Amino acid sequence: MPHRTVFFVSDGTGITAETFGNSILAQFPTQPRHVRRPFIDSIEKARQVVDEINRTFEREGKRPIVFATLVNEAVRDTLQADDCKGLVMDMFRTFVEPLEAEFGVKSNHRVGRFSDVSKSHEYTERIEAINFALAHDDGQSARNLDIADVILVGVSRSGKTPTSLYLAMQHGIKAANYPLIPEDFERNELPSSLAPYKPKCFGLTIDPARLAQIRHERRPGSRYAALENCRQEVRDAEAMMRRAGIPWLSSTHKSIEEIATTILRDIQPERLVY
Amino acid sequence: MPHRTVFFVSDGTGITAETFGNSILAQFPTQPRHVRRPFIDSIEKARQVVDEINRTFEREGKRPIVFATLVNEAVRDTLQADDCKGLVMDMFRTFVEPLEAEFGVKSNHRVGRFSDVSKSHEYTERIEAINFALAHDDGQSARNLDIADVILVGVSRSGKTPTSLYLAMQHGIKAANYPLIPEDFERNELPSSLAPYKPKCFGLTIDPARLAQIRHERRPGSRYAALENCRQEVRDAEAMMRRAGIPWLSSTHKSIEEIATTILRDIQPERLVY
Numbered sequence: 001m002p003h004r005t006v007f008f009v010s011d012g013t014g015i016t017a018e019t020f021g022n023s024i025l026a027q028f029p030t031q032p033r034h035v036r037r038p039f040i041d042s043i044e045k046a047r048q049v050v051d052e053i054n055r056t057f058e059r060e061g062k063r064p065i066v067f068a069t070l071v072n073e074a075v076r077d078t079l080q081a082d083d084c085k086g087l088v089m090d091m092f093r094t095f096v097e098p099l100e101a102e103f104g105v106k107s108n109h110r111v112g113r114f115s116d117v118s119k120s121h122e123y124t125e126r127i128e129a130i131n132f133a134l135a136h137d138d139g140q141s142a143r144n145l146d147i148a149d150v151i152l153v154g155v156s157r158s159g160k161t162p163t164s165l166y167l168a169m170q171h172g173i174k175a176a177n178y179p180l181i182p183e184d185f186e187r188n189e190l191p192s193s194l195a196p197y198k199p200k201c202f203g204l205t206i207d208p209a210r211l212a213q214i215r216h217e218r219r220p221g222s223r224y225a226a227l228e229n230c231r232q233e234v235r236d237a238e239a240m241m242r243r244a245g246i247p248w249l250s251s252t253h254k255s256i257e258e259i260a261t262t263i264l265r266d267i268q269p270e271r272l273v274y
Numbered sequence: 275m276p277h278r279t280v281f282f283v284s285d286g287t288g289i290t291a292e293t294f295g296n297s298i299l300a301q302f303p304t305q306p307r308h309v310r311r312p313f314i315d316s317i318e319k320a321r322q323v324v325d326e327i328n329r330t331f332e333r334e335g336k337r338p339i340v341f342a343t344l345v346n347e348a349v350r351d352t353l354q355a356d357d358c359k360g361l362v363m364d365m366f367r368t369f370v371e372p373l374e375a376e377f378g379v380k381s382n383h384r385v386g387r388f389s390d391v392s393k394s395h396e397y398t399e400r401i402e403a404i405n406f407a408l409a410h411d412d413g414q415s416a417r418n419l420d421i422a423d424v425i426l427v428g429v430s431r432s433g434k435t436p437t438s439l440y441l442a443m444q445h446g447i448k449a450a451n452y453p454l455i456p457e458d459f460e461r462n463e464l465p466s467s468l469a470p471y472k473p474k475c476f477g478l479t480i481d482p483a484r485l486a487q488i489r490h491e492r493r494p495g496s497r498y499a500a501l502e503n504c505r506q507e508v509r510d511a512e513a514m515m516r517r518a519g520i521p522w523l524s525s526t527h528k529s530i531e532e533i534a535t536t537i538l539r540d541i542q543p544e545r546l547v548y
Contacts, residue, residue: 012531012532013529013531013532013534013535014535015293015444015531015535016293016294016297019289019290019293019294020290020293020294020365023290023343024365024366024369024370024373025373027345027366027370027373027381027382028373028377028379028381028382029379029382030377036535036538036539038535038536038539039535039536039539063376065373065376069297071301087372087373087376089369089372089373091294091298091369092298092301094368095298095363095365096298096301098361098363099298099299099301099302099339099361099363102337102339102361103302103304105302105303107301107302108301108302108303123529126530127436127530130435130436130439134411134435137408161404161408162401162404162443165404165439165443166443169436169439169440169443169530170289255287255397256400256401256443257286257287257289258286258287260287261287261288261289261310261312261313262312262313264310265310265312265313
């Protein structure tokens with residue numbers, strides 16, 4: 001496929017434009033060059049972006065693709081002026097207009113998810129959830145587990161930490177994480193501090209060969225990373241989760257997003273019902 | 275505004291549907307009930323969602339709004355069947371088809387951003403970046419600062435940690451963070467370990483009153499949290515960053531997303547040029 005440039009143009013951060021644009025582009029076997037143009041909140045700035053799009057078109061001989069999330073109509077019109085050589089995918093115009101008809105009200109042209117974060121309850125919850133995940137990483141603290149929405153369990157390096165941070169950052173979910181270690185397997189029961197909270201426990205497991213590879217990067221040649229040891233730990237952890245009736249999944253071939261989504265679907269924390 | 279239910283329906287995690295849907299809904303003064311239906315990858319599952327949408331319509335007397343990211347056409351057609359009572363916003367059909375025409379190729383109907391994460395270079399980089407942020411949080415380690423993409427500096431609780439985790443999670447950017455502490459202000463210069471890396475340093479500052487509030491939640495009544503102390507630290511930190519020629523912004527009214535976007539725009543780490 002020929003070389004292409006993709007612009008993400010937004011009056012806010014452009015995260016929405018980029019997330020959405022990337023999932024559309026993933027449908028094609030193309031590796032376009034990305035150009036991000038956030039905070040385009042005036043006609044003048046939009047005009048500069050159009051000039052840049054047109055220069056790109058002249059240079060490459062191919063229409064740049066433009067994913068736009070622009071709330072202000074005058075700014076939007078500037079980007080979609082007749083002389084703009086880009087193929088503009090306007091995500092707002094396409095979907096906001098039918099909703100205005102359905103709701104019977106005009107949209108309020110608000111830019112961004114949080115107009116002023118210092119006043120947003122939802123935002124404060126996300127930051128608190130990130131702090132909670134950091135304070136309860138790797139079984140550091142058994143305090144406040146009662147206010148956790150989710151407690152992730154699994155052997156060391158099975159993916160608990162990134163998953164709990166993602167749950168916090170994306171969903172404002174307070175996720176503690178608790179490693180299952182050889183001492184737990186010897187005692188043959190869940191860490192006692194988890195016992196009262198079994199309904200919000202969720203397990204992560206991982207293919208032993210992949211685990212050994214990840215651990216080798218951290219501590220090359222250690223017993224901790226040895227394949228035989230990884231096999232034993234994974235086997236013991238899975239047996240323990242099965243006995244305790246804790247739902248679990250394998251993180252081996254899953255992204256953090258997929259793991260987090262599955263956990264939320266299965267645990268259904270109360271906080272998410274909003 | 276009357277009560278509404280919004281469905282996010284996806285054959286993957288639904289993160290794209292939800293991110294995009296929320297930014298559209300933010301244009302309206304509505305607080306709809308959210309229903310997430312991820313992993314809808316068969317006609318049968320789609321049919322169940324349609325039944326659920328229709329029951330919701332019967333109960334509420336208002337059309338549910340449906341944000342859909344479904345790659346498979348048969349699944350998509352099921353959701354958009356004539357008997358579906360929802361207002362379906364089909365994000366794929368709307369934008370993929372014009373791109374097929376522009377590129378002159380058919381889309382490959384790939385579900386999700388990562389088809390198998392264990393093989394994805396981009397995904398591995400994100401996980402490595404998260405581990406890097408954790409290992410280099412709060413000036414814990416001055417090792418490997420040479421491989422950092424960004425080094426965030428600022429007084430304690432100015433927003434460095436969530437920002438560095440977000441940069442890692444969303445963009446795969448390796449961000450270290452380094453607190454500016456009273457000892458640095460007494461010596462009147464940047465921590466020496468940062469000196470070689472000034473071009474990738476970025477400062478965060480914060481309104482002293484807001485800082486005092488945040489610190490009081492952590493350590494109520496401490497000198498650390500006292501407004502006068504916060505004022506002094508912020509004043510000293512801003513003076514130091516100005517003298518060192520480090521770009522900085524105030525996190526007081528900005529979300530993590532906005533802070534991260536501004537940093538990337540200003541620092542332009544090489545890693546982002548892909």
